[in-house]
Amino acid sequence: MPLQNTFTLDVDFKVRNLINEPIVTQNDEVTFILNVYDDGQEFALSSVSTFTLVSVRTDKQSVMTLGNKTGINQITFALGSTEISVVGKINAVIQLYDVDGRVSTLPFTYQVLKDPATNYVPSTDEQTLIELVLGQGPAILADAKQATVDANAAAQSVEQIKNETMAVKDATEQVRIDTLAVKNATEIIKDETIDVKDATDIVKNETEILKVSTEKAKDDAIDATNAINLVLPNVLNLGYIEPYDATTQYEKNNIVRHGKNSYIALQPTLGNEPTGTIDSPYWGVLAVGGIDGLGSVISVNGVGPNANGDVILTIPDPDLSGLATKVELQALDDEVTSLQEELVSFDQRLTDIRVNVKDFGAxxxxxxxxxxxIDALLSLKQKRDSYRLINGFQSNTGTTLTLDIPSGFYKITQTIGIPKGITLIGVNNGAAVFTETNITIFDVLDDIPERVVEGALQDEDLYTEIKGLSVFGPLYGTNPFAAYTGGSATSCGIVVNTHRVRIRGCNIVGFRNSGIVVNKKYYITIKDNKLTHSGKGIFLDGGTSDFVTATKVTHNEIRLNGQGVSLNRAFGNSINDNTIESNIANYLPGTDTQPVTHLSKGKAIVLRSSHENTFKNNYVENHIANILFYNSYSNNISDNYLVAGNDATNHHQIIFDGNNNFNNLLSFNEMRGGVGTVSSLITVYDYNSVQGTVFYTFNLDDILSQNSIWNNGFIGVETKAPIIIEPKSNRIYKNKVVKNITLS
Incomplete structure (x- = not known):
């Protein structure tokens, strides 16, 4: 009786699982008991409908075992002999499914040791996919084996008859001698001789019969061998390869999964996609996904189950024409092995690729x-594309493509496109890239298109980085307070036109439009940079119909620009822990006495048609307006230090402009007044007022509504009282006001 081995595995969805590797022996009865927890608590399995354990043996065959719920949070998997029929480390994964799909996945491994007592013989219920597809193959092999046994038995019978014939011959000779010696018994010996002759004839006839039987057994063995040779092409290359990939060369009998269905290749094919539930010239339908979406088989090769629930498959007579010989296949296998070794070597060389711009003539x-x-980045792009061609749809995790830029001053006369997934590094922060013309220096490209994965667009997980560079524009070295001269405002330091970009530790100075522009993208990080002397320090621009989202702006110094951080059609972004100071440079239109709008200079933070953004822990000082809302809602302005201007100009802490500002939250900010003639805490402009008249009435629901302003501290000069507008539908309360400043 095989040994019974039971292993209990405790797993938790939210805690790292440490599982000792189980060790089993072939032909043992193995049971895995899985206790499921969620953050230390028993996880009720009432919503889970299916439990599977997939074991990938060392011969690359996958065997699936269905589990049973044996407790509130317990699943039991009873392994058959097929799962542990091959010795070695088994890669296993336990998967839980509810009615909507897979809930969770748990990978682990277990070891299978060789059974020294017996060879493995699978039972009928444990036949592998190959045995099922072969159908009559095992029976033919068994008949051939029996025919060989019968032939050997017939040969032994012939030898035995030969020996008996020799014995009869000896007896006949002895009879003749006895006849000569004993004349009186002649008649008796004659009769016995006749009897012996008859017996000899019988033996001769039996020998002929055995000879015929032996020839038949030989023919049966030959027929069995031929039948095996006919069957073998049907199983050559038979086995599951992978989910279908249009770039893979598949051979006859390869099995792939595509969508909910499984297909078997009817001939060598490349790029011919299997579709639907009807056979094509290249693919035969092997299994069709069930209506519950979990892969329940409803037919195999178009054949449904019979009354017993079995699907009976008939293997068609194979067409052996044009098939390669065994010698040709062996040569091809050797060639593939050699190519794989070359690809592995190439892949290892790609793990860290760095080039130096000076090696390309800089x-x-x-x-x-x-x-x-241009040449250096093209070289890296070609290496990136070669890597993707070999490895398919992947992230660049573990593989870096880096352009090193040593210390020096590098003049740029046209926009440089940075391919996706490449890193630019200023070595030791000593490299400066500059332009003297009104251009954008770096354009981060979206040159790898999204692709459809299971019916949805998916972006490749490649990050582009720019680190430790100085980027100087045509306004570098100019006086930021000189009179505004107008002109084209198209020059930018870095324009981001793709997802997943990191800009860190850069010094970006002197661009008429913006230091950094993010166009309608997401997953952007702008950190530890210094941005000065530009029209806008940072501009998150969603255009007229799209949005910028999931962008993090943190720990930057943003000074002496026309505006600090400007958002247009942006949501879900965070602007935290920055220093935003004196962005009143004359690189944008507007004067201190003109109406304050979202397009003019002098704003630290501008929100235009934006919502659900977060501004926290920023130091903001010396602006015409520290924060300006223009048709924006549901933004969070909290825990900031806001200081008004330090000159005799009118200054505003917060301005609401336009007619669609609502549900904004301003909380726990400290606001300090300045020395200007008007230093207001909150200013509301009439949308239709060209002159920007300040209203003090209580009926501004169409302009400023449902905003919450509380727990803010405002410190001002006693003679410069702040203006606080408080419409009925807004909440402005519990604000700290010192030095006898009155609330209007």
């Missing part, structure tokens, strides 16, 4: 190095 002495940057 001098870094102030002369034009544009072409060197």
């Amino acid at each position: 001098l870094g002495d102030g002369s034009d190095d544009t072409q060197a940057f």
Whole structure:
């Protein structure tokens, strides 16, 4: 009787699981008991409908075992002999499914040791997919084996008859001698001789019969061998390969999964996609996903189950024409093995690729190095595309493609496109890239299109980075307070036109439009940068119909720009822990005495048609307006330090402009007044007022509604009282006001 081994595994969805590797032996009865927890509490399995354990043996065959719920949070898997028929480490995964799909996945491994007592013989219920597909193959092999046994038995019978014939011959000779010696018994010996002759004839006839039987057994063995040779092409290359990939060359009998269905290749094929539930010239339908979406088989090769629930498959006579010989297949296998070894070596060389821009001709002495940057980035792009061609749809985790830029001054005369997934590094923060013309220096490209994965667009998980660079524009070194001269405002330091970009530790100075622009993208990080002397320090621009989202702006110094951080059609972004100071430079239109709008200079933070953004822990000082809302709602302005201007100009802490500002939250901010002629805490502009008249009435629901302003501290000069507008539908309360400042 096989040994019974039971292993209990405790797993938790929210706690890292440490599972000792179970060790079992072939032909043992193995049971895995899984106790499921959620953050230390028993996880009720009432909503889970299906439990599977998939074991991938060392021969690459996958065997699935269904589990049973044996307790509130307990699942039991009883393994058959097929799962542990192959010796070695088994990669296993336990998966839980509810009616909507897979709930959770748990990978682990277990070891299978060789059974020294017996060879493995699978039972009928444990036949593998190959045995089922072969159908009559095992029976033919069994008949051939029996025919060989019968042939050997017939040969032994012939030898025995030969020996008996020799014995009869000896007896006949002895009879003749006895006849000569004993004449009186002649008649008796004659009769016995006749009897012996008859017996000899019988033996001869039996020998002929056995000879015929032996020839028949030989023919049966040959027929069985031929039948096996006919069956073998049907199982050559038979086995599950992978989910269907249009770039993979599949051979006859390869099995793939595509959508909910499984298909078997009818001939070698590349790029011919299997579809539907009807056979094509390249693919035969092997299994069709059930209506519950969990893969329950409702037919195999178009054949449904009989009354007993069995699906009877008939293997068609194979067409052996045009098939390769065994020698040709062996040569091809050797060639594939050699190619795989080369690909592994190539893949290892790609784990960390760095090139230096000076290796492509850059001098870094102030002369034009544009072409060197273009050539270096093209080289990295080609390596990236080669890697993707070999490895398919992947992230660049573990593989870096880096352009090193040593210390120096690199002149750029046209926009440089940075391919997706490449990192630019200023070595030791000593590299400066500059332009003297009204252009954008770096354009981060979206040059790898999204692709459809299971019916949905999916972006490749590649990150582009720019680190430790100085990026100087045509306004570098100019006086930020000189009179505004107008002109084209198209030059930018870095424009982001793709997802997943990190800009860190850069010094970006002197661009008429913006230091950094993010166009309609997401998953952007802007951290530890210094942005000065530009029209806008940072501009998150969703355009006219799209949005910027999931962008993090943190720990930056943003000074002496026309505006600090400007958002247009942006939601779900965070602007935290920045220093935003004196962004009153004359790189944008507007003067201190003109109406304050979202387009003019002098704003630290501008929110235009934006919602659900967070501004926290920022230091904001010396602006015409620290925060300006323009048709924006549901934003959170909390825990900031806001200081008004320090000159004789009118200053505003918070301005509400436009007619669609609602549900904004301003809480726990400290606001300090300045020395200007008007230093207001909250200013509301009439949407239709060209002159920007300040209203003090209580009926501004269409302009400013449902905003919450509380627990703010405002410190001002006693003679410069703040203006607080408090419409009925807004809540402004529990604000700290010192030095006898009155609330209007």
